[in-house]
Amino acid sequence: MDKKVLSQKSIDSTCQSMIKKAEDEGIETIWDRLEKQQPQCGFGELGVCCKICMQGPCRIDPFKVGAQKGVCGANADTIVARNLVRAIAGGTAAHSGHAKHLAHILSKSAKGEFKDYPVKDPEKLKAVAARLGVDIEGKNNEELAREVARLALEEFSEKEGPNLWAATTVTKGRVDTFSKLGVVPGGIDSAISEIMHRTHYGVDADPVNLLLGGIKCSLADYAGCHMGTDLADILFGTPQPVVTEANMGVLKENAVNIALHGHNPALSDIIVQVAAEMQDEAKNMGASEGINLVGMCCTGNEVLMRHKIPPLTHSVSQELAIITGVIDAMVVDYQCVIPGLANLLDCYHTKLITTMPIAKISGAQHMELNEENARECAGDIIKTAIDSFGNRKPEKVNIPKEKNTAIAGFSTEAILGALGKVDSEDPLKPLIDNIVNGNILGVCLFAGCNNAKVPQDHNFVTMVKELAKNNVLILATGCGAGAFARYGLLTPEATLEYAGDGLKAVLTAVGEAAGLNGPLPMILHMGSCVDNSRAVDVAVAVANKLGVDLDKLPVVASAPEAMTEKAISIGTWAVSGGLPTHVGVIPPVLGSDLVAEVLTVKTKELVGGYFIVETDPLKACEKLLEAIKKRRQGLNI
Amino acid sequence: MKGLIAVDVNKCLGCHSCELGCAVEHSQSKHLFSAILEKPLPQNRVIVEHCDDTNIPLQCRHCEDPPCAKVCPTQAISKPEVGEAVLIEDELCIGCKVCILVCPFGSISLSKDDKNIIKCDLCFERTSEGQVPACVSNCPTNALQFIPVEQFTKEKRREFMVDFLKSS
Numbered sequence: 001m002d003k004k005v006l007s008q009k010s011i012d013s014t015c016q017s018m019i020k021k022a023e024d025e026g027i028e029t030i031w032d033r034l035e036k037q038q039p040q041c042g043f044g045e046l047g048v049c050c051k052i053c054m055q056g057p058c059r060i061d062p063f064k065v066g067a068q069k070g071v072c073g074a075n076a077d078t079i080v081a082r083n084l085v086r087a088i089a090g091g092t093a094a095h096s097g098h099a100k101h102l103a104h105i106l107s108k109s110a111k112g113e114f115k116d117y118p119v120k121d122p123e124k125l126k127a128v129a130a131r132l133g134v135d136i137e138g139k140n141n142e143e144l145a146r147e148v149a150r151l152a153l154e155e156f157s158e159k160e161g162p163n164l165w166a167a168t169t170v171t172k173g174r175v176d177t178f179s180k181l182g183v184v185p186g187g188i189d190s191a192i193s194e195i196m197h198r199t200h201y202g203v204d205a206d207p208v209n210l211l212l213g214g215i216k217c218s219l220a221d222y223a224g225c226h227m228g229t230d231l232a233d234i235l236f237g238t239p240q241p242v243v244t245e246a247n248m249g250v251l252k253e254n255a256v257n258i259a260l261h262g263h264n265p266a267l268s269d270i271i272v273q274v275a276a277e278m279q280d281e282a283k284n285m286g287a288s289e290g291i292n293l294v295g296m297c298c299t300g301n302e303v304l305m306r307h308k309i310p311p312l313t314h315s316v317s318q319e320l321a322i323i324t325g326v327i328d329a330m331v332v333d334y335q336c337v338i339p340g341l342a343n344l345l346d347c348y349h350t351k352l353i354t355t356m357p358i359a360k361i362s363g364a365q366h367m368e369l370n371e372e373n374a375r376e377c378a379g380d381i382i383k384t385a386i387d388s389f390g391n392r393k394p395e396k397v398n399i400p401k402e403k404n405t406a407i408a409g410f411s412t413e414a415i416l417g418a419l420g421k422v423d424s425e426d427p428l429k430p431l432i433d434n435i436v437n438g439n440i441l442g443v444c445l446f447a448g449c450n451n452a453k454v455p456q457d458h459n460f461v462t463m464v465k466e467l468a469k470n471n472v473l474i475l476a477t478g479c480g481a482g483a484f485a486r487y488g489l490l491t492p493e494a495t496l497e498y499a500g501d502g503l504k505a506v507l508t509a510v511g512e513a514a515g516l517n518g519p520l521p522m523i524l525h526m527g528s529c530v531d532n533s534r535a536v537d538v539a540v541a542v543a544n545k546l547g548v549d550l551d552k553l554p555v556v557a558s559a560p561e562a563m564t565e566k567a568i569s570i571g572t573w574a575v576s577g578g579l580p581t582h583v584g585v586i587p588p589v590l591g592s593d594l595v596a597e598v599l600t601v602k603t604k605e606l607v608g609g610y611f612i613v614e615t616d617p618l619k620a621c622e623k624l625l626e627a628i629k630k631r632r633q634g635l636n637i
Numbered sequence: 638m639k640g641l642i643a644v645d646v647n648k649c650l651g652c653h654s655c656e657l658g659c660a661v662e663h664s665q666s667k668h669l670f671s672a673i674l675e676k677p678l679p680q681n682r683v684i685v686e687h688c689d690d691t692n693i694p695l696q697c698r699h700c701e702d703p704p705c706a707k708v709c710p711t712q713a714i715s716k717p718e719v720g721e722a723v724l725i726e727d728e729l730c731i732g733c734k735v736c737i738l739v740c741p742f743g744s745i746s747l748s749k750d751d752k753n754i755i756k757c758d759l760c761f762e763r764t765s766e767g768q769v770p771a772c773v774s775n776c777p778t779n780a781l782q783f784i785p786v787e788q789f790t791k792e793k794r795r796e797f798m799v800d801f802l803k804s805s
Contacts, residue, residue: 039775042657042669059653062673063660065680065749590670
C-alpha cells in the first residue's frame with residue numbers, strides 16, 4: 001500500500017504503520033470493509049429509503065421519474081424527517097442509557113448497597129443538588145446522593161414539569177425559546193418513545209412537526225449528557241488538569257497492556273483503582289513493567305480526565321490497537337465498540353472482554369460487571385489480562401514508537417479555576433474581556449467521531465490549526481479531543497506554534513497566572529462525548545454574565561468527521577442551543593429539499609443555531625469564521 | 638472496452654441502485670448529491686422491471702441490426718461499428734417517436750420534458766476509458782456485469798454443462 005493510499009485512510013503515522021501490518025498479514029480492517037460496501041445505496045445516502053412498515057421498503061426517486069411517494073403516501077420530506085428524528089432518538093437512548101446506569105449506581109451507593117462507589121466529590125454533589133432545587137441544609141452526603149439519584153431516575157419516566165437537567169442548565173432565554181416552540185422535554189425516555197410513536201406507521205407526516213419533535217428529543221439527549229457528566233463527577237471526581245502521553249507509543253512491550261474501551265467510567269474507573277494494587281501480580285508473571293492501562297474512545301477520555309490514563313487510539317482505528325500484538329486484554333463497555341474487533345481474535349492473543357449485559361459480541365469473553373462487587377469484577381478482569389500476557393505471539397509484536405505529550409482534564413470547574421487565578425473575584429472576566437477586545441475572536445467546540453469515509457483526523461487537524469491561527473479558542477471532547485491528543489496539539493508548544501497572536505497572549509497570561517510557566521494548551525480537552533455538556537456550562541455562564549442568550553455569542557461547534565446517531569443528537573441540541581454547527585460529512589437528508597432547508601436555514605429563525613454542511617475543512621473554517629464575525633457584529637464588538 | 642451488459646436475474650434484489658447510478662452518470666456533475674439539484678434533472682436509461690418474483694434491469698441491448706436505426710427518418714440513430722453502442726444524435730432527432738414504437742424491449746423512452754429521445758449509450762465515455770458502465774459499477778450484488786460476449790457464452794456453456802451432468 002503506497003503512502004497516498006495510506007493517508008486516505010488515516011493521517012496518523014502509527015495507524016498507517018498498523019494498516020500496513022494488517023495488509024501484510026492479510027487481516028481485514030474497517031477500511032477494507034468500507035471498500036467492500038461500495039457502491040453504497042444512493043437512496044440510503046439521501047435518506048429517502050423507508051423501512052418502517054412491512055409494506056416497504058419504499059424508496060423515493062430523487063430524479064423525480066419513479067415513485068414520489070411510499071406505499072402509505074409518505075413523500076421524501078416525511079421519510080427523510082422520520083429517519084432523521086429516529087436517529088436522534090437512537091443517540092438520545094445511548095447517552096441517557098449511560099447516564100441512567102450512573103444514576104442507578106449513585107442510588108444504590110447512597111443506600112450503602114454498592115460499597116465500591118462512594119461519593120468522590122461532595123462539593124459537586126452539593127452543587128448539583130442545589131441546582132436541582134434540593135434543600136441542602138444539614139444534609140449529609142448519603143442523603144444528598146439519595147436525593148440527587150432519585151431526581152435523576154425520575155427524569156427518565158413520564159413527568160409533568162420540564163426535564164430538570166435541561167431546564168436548570170441553560171439560559172432563561174433558551175427556556176423561553178423552547179417553551180414557545182413546545183419542545184421542552186419532560187422525561188428522557190418519554191421523549192425517545194414519543195419519537196418512536198410519532199414515526200410509527202400513520203402518525204406524524206408533517207416534516208416540520210417531525211423535526212420539532214427531533215429538537216425536543218435532542219434536548220432530552222442534552223439532559224442525559226449533562227446528567228452523565230454530573231453523576232460521573234460525583235462518583236469518580238471532577239477532573240482537574242493532568243499531563244500524560246498519547247498515541248500507540250504509550251504501549252509497553254514488558255507490561256500487561258489493558259485497553260479500556262467504550263464510554264462509561266462505571267467499570268473502567270474501578271479497573272484503574274484496582275490495577276494500582278495488582279502491579280506485583282503482573283510483575284510476578286514476567287511483565288517487568290507491571291500493568292499498563294491505556295484508553296480508547298470515550299471510556300479512554302473518562303479515565304484520562306480523572307486518572308491521566310494515556311489515550312491509545314480512537315474510533316475507526318480501534319482494531320489497529322490489537323494489531324500491535326501487545327494488547328493483552330481489551331475491556332469494553334458500550335457504544336462505538338465495533339464487532340469487527342472479534343474478527344481479529346483468531347490471529348492475535350488479545351482477550352476481548354465484554355462487560356455489559358446489553359453489549360455482548362460473539363467471539364468475545366463476557367465478564368459482566370456486577371456493581372455490588374465491582375472491585376472484585378475488576379480484579380478478575382485484570383487477572384485474565386495478566387494470564388493473557390504469557391500468550392503473546394512474538395512474531396506479531398510491533399509497537400509504533402510515536403507518542404506525544406497531552407494535557408487534559410479541563411472540566412468547567414478546572415477552566416474557571418484557571419481563570420480565577422487571573423481574577424479571583426470574577427473568573428469569567430478575563431475570558432469575556434478578551435472576547436470583547438478581540439484577542440479571542442470566538443470559541444469553537446470540536447466534538448464527535450472519526451468516520452471511515454474521511455481520512456482519519458484530517459478534518460480535525462486541518463480545521464483546528466486554521467481556527468487557532470485565527471484566534472479562535474478551541475474546546476474539544478470525544479474522539480476529536482482524542483485525535484488532538486495523539487498529534488501533540490493538547491500542549492503549550494502547540495499554542496506557541498499554531499495559535500494566532502491574540503489567542504497566544506490570552507492562553508499565555510492564563511497559563512502564567514495558573515503557575516504553568518507557559519501558555520495553556522492550545523485546545524482544552526473537556527472530556528468524553530457526554531461532556532459536551534461541560535462546554536455548554538461555560539457558554540451559559542458567559543451568556544448569563546453578558547446578559548445575552550446563547551444564540552448571540554460568537555460560539556460555534558464542529559463535528560468534522562461525524563459518524564454516529566449520538567453525533568446527530570448532539571449536533572441537533574447544539575443547533576437548538578443557538579450554535580452554528582458544522583458537520584463535515586453529508587448527513588442522509590439531501591433527499592428532501594425541505595428538510596435540508598429547515599436544518600441549514602429555517603432553524604436560524606426558530607432557535608438561532610443552524611447546521612453548516614461542508615466536507616472541505618478549510619471552506620468549513622471560512623464559514624465558521626464568518627458565523628463568528630457575524631455574531632460579533634451583532635454584539636457590536 | 639467492448640462487451641455486453643449481462644444480467645443475472647437470480648442476483649437482482651430490485652434495489653434500483655443501477656437506475657440511480659445511470660442518472661448520476663448522465664448528469665452534469667456526475668455526483669449524486671449535486672445531481673439531484675440540477676435543472677433539468679438527469680434521467681436514468683436503465684429501468685428495473687418486475688414480473689412475478691423476478692426483477693430485471695432492462696436497458697438498450699445495442700442490437701447489431703437495430704430496428705430503431707432502420708426506421709429513423711433522419712438517421713439520428715446509428716451504430717458506428719459492430720459490437721459498439723447504438724447512439725442517438727440529438728441535433729438530428731425530430732422526436733417522431735417511431736424508434737420507441739419499434740424497440741422490442743421498450744428500452745427507448747422520452748425525456749421528462751418530452752423533448753428528447755433517451756436510451757442507454759453503454760456509457761461510451763466510461764467504457765472508452767476502460768471502465769464498466771455506471772449501472773454495472775453501482776450494482777451491489779453483481780447482478781449486472783459488463784463482459785465480452787465470448788466470455789459470457791463460455792460461462793453460459795459451463796453452467797449448462799454443470800446442470801446437464803447433474804441431471805443426467
